[in-house]
Amino acid sequence: MEAHTRTRHPSRTPLTRAAVGGALLLVTGLWLTLVAWNDSVPDPARHRIFLSLWFMGVTLLAARLFLDGPPGAAPRVSRSVVTFAIGVVGAASVATMPWTDLGSVFWYQLWFSVPLLTGLAYAAFRPGTDRSTP
Secondary structure (H helix, E strand, C coil), X not given: CCCCCCCCCXXXXXXXXXXXXXXXXXHHHHXXXXXXCXXXXXXXXXXXXXXXXXXXXXXXXXXXXXXXXXXXXXXXXCHHHHHHHHHHHHHHHHHCCCCCCCHHHHHHHHHHHHHHHHHHHHHHHCCCCCCCCC
């Protein structure tokens, strides 16, 4: 009996919805960061620290989405790195808030942080991810 063997040719990874979403997230995050960079806020240094750390979180989530594919198909962003990003973005949004003069700063940090933190939490803790690491 003759066994049919197929040689697997290296092929390009198919473009998935997650990869497209990751690229769109990165572009949108960069655009929001650049638009908000020179806003008139009570403390520009804190504002820019928040935006920098927030964009770091966006970049990690975009990388997690972009590299999301079959296990072993591509290097992945680990759950611990994404969990660390949740802590960094959450701490940045609380620590850089001008508590004596909230105004519009509260709203943009709320509208920037909550969706990102939700996406990071879903990426880190959804069932079926990181089967090799707890």
